[in-house]
Amino acid sequence: MMVTGIMDDGCPYQVQITGRSDRPVVGSARVRALVEQYTGTPVLLHPLGPLRDLDPGDPQTVLALLRGHSRVVEHRA
Template sequence: MLVTGFLEDGCPYQVQVTGQADRPIEGSARVRALVEQYSGKPVLLGPLGPRRTLDPGDSRAVVALLRQHTRVVEQRE
């Protein structure tokens, strides 16, 4: 899944969310570090839930994390 967006400081990014636990993100070291930082912590899959523990191999949870902590402008399967 290809995700394009902006980090909090306005820096643009484009990453491939792989769904692989050992390498969940390809394309941005900063976004990869964000996923590593929140790994094992709860993330909301939608605006009201459900809440799930972030597993780097769960692409849906990784995208939800990106939506919560960055400004996602495009997402393609």
């Protein structure tokens, strides 16, 4: 899944969410660090829930993290 977005400080990014635990994203060291930092913490899959722990091998939770910590402009499966 390709995701394009803008970090809170205005820095744009484009990453591929791989679905692999050993390398959850390709394309941005900042996004990779964000995923590593929040692994195991709860993230909202949608604005009203449900909550799931961030699993770097689960594309849905990685995308939910990006939606919560940046402005996702586009994502393609």
